[in-house]
Amino acid sequence: CLLLIWISALAIAVGTSARQIPAERENRTIFPLLAKPITRGQLIAGKFLGCWLACGLALIVFYFFFGVISVSREHQWAAASFFQALWLHWWMLGVVVAMTLLGSVVFAAPSSNGTICLLIILSILLLGRHLNKVAVQLAEPMSGVVSAVYFAVPHLELFDVRDLVVHNWDPINWLICVGATLYAAAYAIFFLFATWLVFRRQPLV
Template sequence: MAREAADEQRPGRRVRGRQGALPAEGFLRPLCADGGHHAADGLVDFFCLLLIWISALVIAVGTSARQIPSERENRTVFPLLAKPITRGQLIAGKFLGCWLACGLALIVFYLFFGVISVSREHQLPMASYFQALWLHWWMLGVVVAMALLGSVLFAAPSSNATICLLLILGILLLGRHLNKVAVQLAEPMSTVVYVVYFAVPHLELFDVRDLVVHNWDPINWLVCVGATFYAAAYAIFFLFAAWLVFRRQPLV
């Protein structure tokens, strides 16, 4: 998807293709910059974007994981549902609030990052920046919906946040390699791993930091639109699952 399209535009893609076997490829690939001062600039951009990704994930999971439990603990869920609004509307409102807050945080992060980049490189590939920000935001939509589902499944926000972060980290680092693992396994484990591979949301597809780090041309806009619908489908699925669980739960 978006990540694969960015890889197609990568110089020397066939020469470095074997690096795709590394589990940490999603985070370490942008370090393969050209030599000279371009390598130093790429290294700074890489670590800045890495900090943005880590911070955004912590914000998204931390805010979403405590929404429903805090309403129950403070007993503010009763006046909310007496408006009247349904439990589904409550889930949707919590999702939109957290997702929009993550979007505002991303805008601030990318704005400061853009200022730093312009001060050093005196150029700003606006299309690539927009795609990186847009896809990152939609990826966080999936994360927020996943954390909201966890908030109605797990008792404590801390356990929910920990499990969600571990799952997200596992998907980002290992998700793309599950099909390769499945080929090497015997049945029925091979089928099980394949099912997991096709079922999990591949969040690594939204990681197009290479476009910004190496000043590459933007990916095809149709690919960007397809990735948007992909994220929307998973977010809707997680929200629907959260509603199915929450509507049958007692409020206290």
């Protein structure tokens, strides 16, 4: 069930974020928005917050029903572990939303943006933690390139703490949880800043 929640949440995050700015351009509603006046940076921030909060609401619903099912079957509920899983999942989606918004001002169509972002995100989730091991086995300069990629990409797999919920384990150290939150916030801000840098130089039509 938690794997299905992760897949659904990724689809919602990428699907909603990929079409935000392109849809405004296509429908020409971006002109009255920027004439209010709203800066391009404020527009990007608003789109990000809207998509991120929508993902948060969806996660609350998903985790609520999963919690109800778990309690009905196991008659116990690790509230702290559930909260950490939900919290870290939400912040991971913040990075995904910001990354997809950057893609929406780089790639021409929402479909191509969504596909590319999903491939990148899935690659990070599945392969990201193994890149350093691969780098050790390679010769230079490829070893340096792979190592640079390993340290540059956001390691979204760090936010996958489903085992806490599945096995009813004790919650992780709260300082680690705070550190992961700051890590996600830093990457989200970086992607949003990059989105603003690209978007401010683009014509609206």
